[in-house]
Amino acid sequence: EVQLVESGGGLVQPGGSLxxxxxxxxxxxxxxxxSWVRQAPGKGLEWVAIxxxxxxxxxxxxxxxxxxxxxxxxxxLYLRMNSLTPEDSALYYCARSRSNLLGPRxxxxxxxxxxxxxxxx
Amino acid sequence: QSALxxxxxxxxxxxxxxxxxxxxTTSDVGGYKFVSWYQQHPGRAPKLLIYEVNNRPSGIxxxxxxxxxGNTASLTISGLQAExxxxxxxxxxxxxxxxxxxxxxxxxxxxx
Numbered sequence: 321e322v323q324l325v326e327s328g329g330g331l332v333q334p335g336g337s338l339x340x341x342x343x344x345x346x347x348x349x350x351x352x353x354x355s356w357v358r359q360a361p362g363k364g365l366e367w368v369a370i371x372x373x374x375x376x377x378x379x380x381x382x383x384x385x386x387x388x389x390x391x392x393x394x395x396x397l398y399l400r401m402n403s404l405t406p407e408d409s410a411l412y413y414c415a416r417s418r419s420n421l422l423g424p425r426x427x428x429x430x431x432x433x434x435x436x437x438x439x440x441x
Numbered sequence: 442q443s444a445l446x447x448x449x450x451x452x453x454x455x456x457x458x459x460x461x462x463x464x465x466t467t468s469d470v471g472g473y474k475f476v477s478w479y480q481q482h483p484g485r486a487p488k489l490l491i492y493e494v495n496n497r498p499s500g501i502x503x504x505x506x507x508x509x510x511g512n513t514a515s516l517t518i519s520g521l522q523a524e525x526x527x528x529x530x531x532x533x534x535x536x537x538x539x540x541x542x543x544x545x546x547x548x549x550x551x552x553x
Binding site: 355357364365366367370379381382413425426427428429430431432433434 | 444473475477479481486487488489492493498530532533534538541542543544545546547
């Protein structure tokens with residue numbers, strides 16, 4: 321069974337930093353592109369970042385460029401978040417994407433349950 | 442990049458069909474086959490319903506179908522059931538940046 325378990329969320333002050341983790345199991349982690357998607361309370365989904373299987377490519381959404389860094393190792397996905405603002409407060413999901421020879425197929429077939437980040441003084 | 446445009450809400454009686462639209466541009470919905478749809482119940486993670494415009498993952502009911510015409514994608518729920526009451530999001534690859542993925546604002550489906 322595919323499992324994605326996020327952790328690392330919490331309360332942080334504006335301007336602070338946080339590192340989220342997503343532990344993957346039940347599938348060959350190195351064979352999938354992985355993303356972070358967030359959802360502010362009562363709001364819609366927003367894609368944050370995506371990373372290639374071997375970690376050789378990574379891309380961020382406009383709202384987090386220069387502040388957030390996605391990374392991965394053999395079995396986990398990470399999101400380093402710097403210069404946090406209240407607008408970054410959200411439930412952060414880890415999500416898996418299938419791919420083919422041309423690259424990611426840009427849909428998310430498995431999701432974790434999310435970890436909540438609250439940015440407030 | 443702006444979110445894809447979805448109606449805020451749609452409703453229908455049990456057994457009826459409802460359709461949710463998702464409007465973008467030639468840089469996203471209209472230009473690529475990477476349109477997907479997600480169902481989200483309150484307090485739960487999103488669940489993939491449709492990928493690459495009109496494909497259902499295994500285990501998804503055939504009551505869910507989707508299509509695309511021009512810059513607008515659509516999700517149809519047939520034979521509406523109480524359990525279908527949820528939020529629905531469309532999603533597309535966008536070429537507005539090197540790599541970008543954008544979601545619609547979400548549609549609340551209410552079963553009357």
